[in-house]
Amino acid sequence: MKPMVGDLVDFADLSGYSSIEEILPRKNAMKRPAVANLDRMLLVLSAGKPMPDLLLADKLLIQAKQSGIHPVIVINKTDMDFQYAQELEKQYAYYDTILTSAKDHEGIDLLEEKIRGKCVCLAGQSAVGKSSLINRLDESFGLETGGLSKKTDRGKHTTRQAELFYVENCDAYVVDTPGFSMFEMNLNKDEIAGYYPEFCTFGKQCRFISCLHDREPDCGVKQAVETGEINRERYERYLRIIHSLEEK
Numbered sequence: 001m002k003p004m005v006g007d008l009v010d011f012a013d014l015s016g017y018s019s020i021e022e023i024l025p026r027k028n029a030m031k032r033p034a035v036a037n038l039d040r041m042l043l044v045l046s047a048g049k050p051m052p053d054l055l056l057a058d059k060l061l062i063q064a065k066q067s068g069i070h071p072v073i074v075i076n077k078t079d080m081d082f083q084y085a086q087e088l089e090k091q092y093a094y095y096d097t098i099l100t101s102a103k104d105h106e107g108i109d110l111l112e113e114k115i116r117g118k119c120v121c122l123a124g125q126s127a128v129g130k131s132s133l134i135n136r137l138d139e140s141f142g143l144e145t146g147g148l149s150k151k152t153d154r155g156k157h158t159t160r161q162a163e164l165f166y167v168e169n170c171d172a173y174v175v176d177t178p179g180f181s182m183f184e185m186n187l188n189k190d191e192i193a194g195y196y197p198e199f200c201t202f203g204k205q206c207r208f209i210s211c212l213h214d215r216e217p218d219c220g221v222k223q224a225v226e227t228g229e230i231n232r233e234r235y236e237r238y239l240r241i242i243h244s245l246e247e248k
């Protein structure tokens with residue numbers, strides 16, 4: 001077994017260095033970012049540049065739930081577009097969500113509440129502000145942060161590897177991870193809906209137990225999309241995910 005960030009290990013203290021003797025059993029592990037033993041995954045979205053890739057966000061939320069890790073959505077850069085930040089919050093109304101601005105030191109108290117006494121990772125695209133938020137938790141970390149590429153308006157991938165920090169005033173372990181955009185899911189299309197908290201409520205009204213909420217008649221989820229109880233954009237991205245899995 002290869003060690004992962006977040007692993008608990010038995011180690012031997014040798015002169016000048018330590019050697020891992022055994023990796024202890026993991027309570028969970030995620031593939032992307034590759035981190036073990038998490039209590040929470042903090043999915044960081046940007047309300048300004050770079051514009052959030054919400055398909056990636058939805059896939060990461062599915063992965064967290066599949067791994068048994070509670071996701072928290074952190075909508076950062078609220079100073080750039082507060083209205084859009086609120087729109088995102090609405091779109092993810094079924095999730096635990098906080099609004100922050102690492103630049104203006106806003107919402108850092110909420111972030112502290114979410115991580116207190118826990119082991120968490122910050123995940124998401126490059127340049128959404130993961131390292132900046134960790135710096136706000138303890139300025140002595142002095143993590144390097146990066147701007148956006150002028151050409152593409154995308155992040156520059158400043159953080160290159162996952163790294164664990166201990167935040168003393170919250171008694172929390174926080175993993176900073178490199179931003180990424182590509183994400184392949186290893187799931188069957190009929191499993192996906194079960195990872196959408198809003199679908200679980202309305203799916204009970206579907207005529208068919210195995211309803212994929214796609215082309216089936218009398219579908220509770222589709223009805224809830226029509227009445228606005230389920231966010232249409234979330235639903236349309238769900239269809240993109242299951243159709244891409246069908247093609248595979």
Ligand SMILES: Nc1nc2c(ncn2[C@@H]2O[C@H](COP(=O)(O)OP(=O)(O)OP(=O)(O)O)[C@@H](O)[C@H]2O)c(=O)[nH]1
Pocket residue numbers: 076077078079080100101102103104125126127128129130131132133144145146147148155156157158159160177178179180
């Ligand atoms: N306006 C604004 N800019 C921010 C905020 N948070 C971070 N930034 C800026 O966004 C850029 C990227 O921040 P990082 O903290 O490096 O982002 P990251 O998510 O760690 O990026 P990677 O390490 O590439 O994955 C930097 O120029 C930060 O100063 C914020 O709340 N508001």
Ligand SMILES: [Zn+2]
Pocket residue numbers: 203206207211212213214216218219220221222
């Ligand atoms: Zn249905």
